[in-house]
Amino acid sequence: MYKLLIVDDEASVVEGLAHTIPWEHVGIDEVHKAYSGFEALEILQTQPVDIMISDIKMPRMSGLELIEITRTRWKKLKTILLSGHAEFAYAREAISLGTSEYLLKPVSDEVVLAKVGKAVESLRLERESDETYNRAVQAFRANLPQMRSEFLNQLLQGMNSPEDVWTKKLELLEMSSAICSEAALMLVRMEDRLTEMSPYDSSIMEYAIGNMADEIFGDRFRLWRCRDIHGYLVFFVFDSHDPKEERPPDTAPEYELKHNASQLQMNVSRYLKGTISVLIGRRGRFPEDVRKLYQDSLLALRRHIGSHSDMFVYAADEEELHPVRSLQKCYEPPLLHHLLESGSWELVRDKLEQILKELSLAHSQSQEHVTEAFFFIYSSLSAYAHKNGRSLSDYLGASLADVTGLSQCTNAATLGKWVNQVLPLLEQSAERATRSDRSAAVSRMKRFIRDHLSEDISLQAIADHMYMHPVHVSRLFKMETGSNLSDYVLRLKMERAAEMLADHSLKNFEIALKLGYQNPNYFIRVFKKYYSVTPQEYRNNLEAGKP
Structure with missing residues (x-):
């Protein structure tokens, strides 16, 4: 699904487009509304937007000026210009700025919906062929073993999630076949010289033991492994064969499991010149029994192996090991x-x-x-x-x-x-x-704005002063004051302008420059939109004693 932003200084146009068109039909699930170019930029700073529809003729910042800014900051944003002017110069400039479409008012809802749908399709095709996306997929594939290991470690520590979350996560990790399957747990503890290695050499040894286990168990079993918080290698062993299939006693799963585990222990000693102890624990259903199987295996290792080395223990047939259970919820993540x-x-x-x-x-x-x-x-x-x-x-x-x-x-x-x-x-x-920290931060923002009111204050300038991201600055100000940062800056400038107009020695263009407006005509338009009168009319009203 995609996000749409509608920008127009006429509220009726924005509301009409936002609420009367069935945007979900073309894949739009969220519509943002802005009534000026500055408000649009603030939304783009704080919200993910894929497509923008903007009017050309707007006060303070035109649609063309807005698109020129967005072209450099949000390169993948699709823009559609909406205007009542049919002059070719507008269309030509819009095309040069990379606008997707150029529509003339009045335009039907069907045409607008079709144009947005075309932009959505273009975005979808770009996303499919995007090199960044492909690189991300390749990186995901390369790190899949590590992500599987991390997820299994979370299960060992007792992480709980609803069944549908388990299912989606295991599908993402390409381990959906493990869901509700029965598995045996095998613990491998590296000992003697293997514990004296550097972290780098130890990681190589773990990798070698894991590969060795895959080769030994691979014909009959599937393995999922990780290193736990104690430094043990934890293997969940899944049977690859149909459990209903009858087999000779010497090829039964338990027999082969013990044989392969013993073979792993011997091969580590022979080929890697290292010592390991191996413990095979109980079987259980994956993933719901993972935590209990792990805790039982740890207890069995402490009881049967302890500080000894080069041991092999088959603990699957033992009776309940925990006559007294520990508190589980205290130690399950998140802590x-x-x-x-x-x-x-x-x-x-x-x-x-x-x-x-x-x-x-x-x-x-x-x-x-x-x-x-x-x-x-x-x-x-x-x-x-x-x-x-x-x-x-x-x-x-x-x-x-x-x-x-x-x-x-x-x-x-x-x-x-x-x-x-x-x-x-x-x-x-x-x-x-x-609240105290938030209030103090907003007070610093307001003080900076007041001290630099004679400049063209931008959200980025305020963010740089606060050593914050512009998105956080905008949200923090809105959370604390209930108003947009741009509206606050405009209000201060207009109030300061009204104060200066009482001083007859100041010309209108001087007031504009003192407030950071390099274009006096633009200042006049902004002032009139705010007070509904021009600066000169406001000054005349002051002289006449009118409110």
């Missing part, structure tokens, strides 16, 4: 302290609700789990406060921040009550700080 740092308060609330719900449902009778949850939350809040240059008691007060008696973690209910007390205090304090 609480990351959400606090990003200022995502709604997500922070959701995360805390998930932790408290798990605690009340699965561990309500466990004082240790309640204490674990409390200190996890408390440490996250403390880290957030310290990174903002304050103590937690500054945010919460001494009583709520005190952990001497641990009264906050008597049980799940008291912990929930404490969380419901401290979170609003933290959020309110953060919001006050944000």
